[in-house]
Amino acid sequence: MNLLKSFMPELDGPLKNRRAACALRTCRATQLMRSLPGSRPGVRVGTDWYCSVDCFAEAARTQLESLCSRRVVEITRHPRLSLGLILLSKNYLTSEQLRVATAQSQSFDEDIDETLVSLGMVTERQLAAARSAQWGYPMLAPGSVGQIVEADIPKTILNACRAVPLHYSSTARRIVLGFSSRVEHRCLEVIEETTRCRVEPCIVTPTDFEEQMERVATPPHYEEIVIGDPGSPEAMARTVGRIAVQVAAREATFASYRNLVLARVTGKRGVADIVFCLQCRTAAEIGEQSGIFKEAIAV
Template structure:
């Protein structure tokens, strides 16, 4: 099946490749690597070029504020809206928490308003009823306040509920790593907590989060170790904001390795600083 190793500098001879232990190799996307060594070299090259290709989440600025959406949906009276806005502006408290504190809005109405702001559906009241075995790392779900609500293995579709904002990088990385199309909707914080308890991690997989700033060589070497451990036959890789998510799948076991990239967070901060200085300069 496999014609040649995906690593251009591969030194493995045809004779070596026919040795039983070296058969199999690791497939990553369109390419196949004849050995863990070649896989490690290839991912090392790929990691070295990553910072330049780091996708940024585009800031979403809804045209309507949450208060105006609540008003237009008839969840608030003019009076409530005016009072809540005045309080929020004078105390600095978020409008949403002012509304909840006064009992003028419940969390489902707020989720429904957020959904309208983003242009996605809101999960209807009392619609959560099932356990979902979608096999997405819990670290990513917690970090983006997202939870699988429904998973169709056959249709390869996943319904993902978000609480505060839709993270497109998460949807995109799920598609890249699992090959499953992820569709967003909005849910309430209570529904999120309820469903998180029901998300059962698949028994044949586990996740590892590596927090340190690794060099591309260290990251590749670490992955090589895990690839040997699970006897990986397939690898997939995706960026999800500050996380670099790699899934290594063997016949019986698979592992999700998440590298939390501190340098990219620092770079973000620096870019923010630069853009704010730019604004100050252009304003002055």
């Protein structure tokens, strides 16, 4: 080391530059190798840089561990006005109809919007108009669905939050996302963090959602890998490491949404989104998860 140093004095700079060094404290690479990002590309996660896939996978384990152990605590943002109140104020519904529908939705344990549509009291479009007023996001004009949209967003996440891309511009870094139920801010965050695009929400009907999902195309060099039984965070990290090698990873991001943990690896050979579906561990958690997304409708 001393010998090297004397021959290459210019290395003293990068050696002292901590940001350029492998972020894994237990990195086994030599001081020289681990601090030369130029010599091998390594993998970047946020502001951290790892000198090799091995070091990256080791660090990923810690990250995955914390994402897996994180309790599903979503801050539910209740809109100021209930859906029922808006439907009443728009004269889409009488208070008697709302009373009947509320009673039925409670006894069948179904969402009030499902009940209202199945009873024929309101149309999907009226419901979407009410949601638009409730959340303050525009409603998609009829007939504006129909374009094929190429999107590198995991369909597992889109299906979980009932949202569909209507427009995706990778040059303008902008996505228009149509929500067919409540607009979940955590879902917006995850998609923004992963794609680095600004997401603009709007409201679509459930039929629009289903139809548009059929038109979501996968861009070339993009792959979504869904792992149904991910195992321990260690096993998950090995999976991420294996895929990192496949795509010749240069960068990775991690996120979680409900019981899904997402790892995106971007490399020379493409982009892969690895979606781990964690099992709900306890009945309480399942209850919590389904309970969160029930619409508050009391008027």
